[in-house]
Amino acid sequence: MNHQDLVNIRRDLHQIPELGFQEYKTQRYLQEVIARIPQKHLTIKQWRTGLLVKVSGYNPARLIGYRTDIDGLPVTEETDYSFASKHEGNMHACGHDFHMTIALGALQRLAEQPMEDDVLFIFQPAEEGPGGALPMLQTALLGEWRPDVVFALHVAPELPAGTVSTRDGLLFANTSELFIDFKGKGGHAAYPHLTHDMVAAASSFVTQLQQIVARRIDPLQSAVVTIGKIAGGSVQNVIAEKARLEGTIRTLDPKAIDLVKQHIEQIAKGHEISFDCKINLDYGANYYQVYNTTEYIERFKQIVSQEQLTWKEAKAAMTGEDFGYMLKDIPGFMFWLGVDSPYGLHSSKLSPSEDALSTGVHIVEKTIRNL
Numbered sequence: 139m140n141h142q143d144l145v146n147i148r149r150d151l152h153q154i155p156e157l158g159f160q161e162y163k164t165q166r167y168l169q170e171v172i173a174r175i176p177q178k179h180l181t182i183k184q185w186r187t188g189l190l191v192k193v194s195g196y197n198p199a200r201l202i203g204y205r206t207d208i209d210g211l212p213v214t215e216e217t218d219y220s221f222a223s224k225h226e227g228n229m230h231a232c233g234h235d236f237h238m239t240i241a242l243g244a245l246q247r248l249a250e251q252p253m254e255d256d257v258l259f260i261f262q263p264a265e266e267g268p269g270g271a272l273p274m275l276q277t278a279l280l281g282e283w284r285p286d287v288v289f290a291l292h293v294a295p296e297l298p299a300g301t302v303s304t305r306d307g308l309l310f311a312n313t314s315e316l317f318i319d320f321k322g323k324g325g326h327a328a329y330p331h332l333t334h335d336m337v338a339a340a341s342s343f344v345t346q347l348q349q350i351v352a353r354r355i356d357p358l359q360s361a362v363v364t365i366g367k368i369a370g371g372s373v374q375n376v377i378a379e380k381a382r383l384e385g386t387i388r389t390l391d392p393k394a395i396d397l398v399k400q401h402i403e404q405i406a407k408g409h410e411i412s413f414d415c416k417i418n419l420d421y422g423a424n425y426y427q428v429y430n431t432t433e434y435i436e437r438f439k440q441i442v443s444q445e446q447l448t449w450k451e452a453k454a455a456m457t458g459e460d461f462g463y464m465l466k467d468i469p470g471f472m473f474w475l476g477v478d479s480p481y482g483l484h485s486s487k488l489s490p491s492e493d494a495l496s497t498g499v500h501i502v503e504k505t506i507r508n509l
């Protein structure tokens with residue numbers, strides 16, 4: 139695949155973003171591209187909406203794993219791309235269209251010229267939620283196709299295109315989703331004393347949540363509690379019977395997440411009393427931290443230097459990645475690839491530079507061959 143082929147694939151994928159475990163068109167598209175590359179050394183398995191593609195080596199001692207995520211986000215795209223999302227309300231706003239394209243480019247090179255070891259390309263669904271890595275690890279990657287080492291990349295909008303960045307040890311946070319449902323008593327806007335207003339309860343809850351990081355977590359620790367969505371009520375002159383908050387919790391220490399949850403539960407008890415309502419807490423998907431293995435980070439740094447790519451030492455970030463579950467069981471690492479976008483990850487205007495696609499394929503191929 140030349141650079142223009144990569145651009146075309148990325149643009150095709152960009153138009154069909156699908157949410158976790160609904161990546162049917164994406165899976166079909168990946169299968170079509172994979173069908174066009176040499177098949178002689180390939181074995182392909184379907185896993186739910188994902189794929190596993192093994193390239194057999196000529197004298198394998200190890201299985202080298204490379205993972206890409208394949209899902210999009212429920213974000214309405216606001217770019218002026220001619221190839222903008224055709225799936226209204228969904229967007230590849232986290233760069234998974236780039237991740238998949240780079241994996242396909244590297245897969246083609248390995249398929250054309252296999253190496254001594256076996257290589258496994260993991261096309262994993264549902265990274266943004268509810269999490270595909272853990273069930274994939276527990277089923278598809280448990281048996282004969284369990285990698286000895288695994289790595290992955292994530293695009294970094296804030297870095298110049300093609301810059302490579304990571305660090306030894308902790309790279310990404312522990313995360314937990316957070317869904318809070320409020321049920322009270324609705325009624326006429328003019329008779330608030332006869333109701334239990336759930337818009338008021340949810341608003342107060344959001345304000346109280348800010349106190350957890352400000353006043354309940356050791357300032358030398360790191361934590362985030364973000365509410366990304368608030369919903370409640372139906373019309374301007376009816377007091378709401380129901381409301382819902384959706385958010386996420388992040389901590390660098392895996393134990394600190396339980397502490398944050400305990401405080402949320404206390405706030406919920408307090409609000410049930412003061413707003414005379416029922417509150418249901420649901421922690422949705424939880425992701426384990428991304429922790430890079432020293433030995434492979436050292437090796438990766440050497441490869442980046444040999445290939446004369448620009449290296450930047452990374453800081454730990456409060457982003458989450460269910461790839462952390464793979465690294466909990468299998469040694470390896472994750473790295474950032476700069477894509478120079480003025481808009482960040484999860485932005486409806488994310489516009490990564492396609493110049494980074496060829497560099498991505500190059501570094502992934504070289505890393506697979508030299509790890």
Ligand SMILES: CC(=O)N[C@@H](CCC[C@H](N)C(=O)O)C(=O)O
Nearest residue numbers: 266267313314315386457458459
């Ligand atoms: C790299 C990245 O942006 N990952 C997502 C993972 C989301 C996990 C889960 N849905 C949650 O919100 O906790 C992120 O938002 O960091």
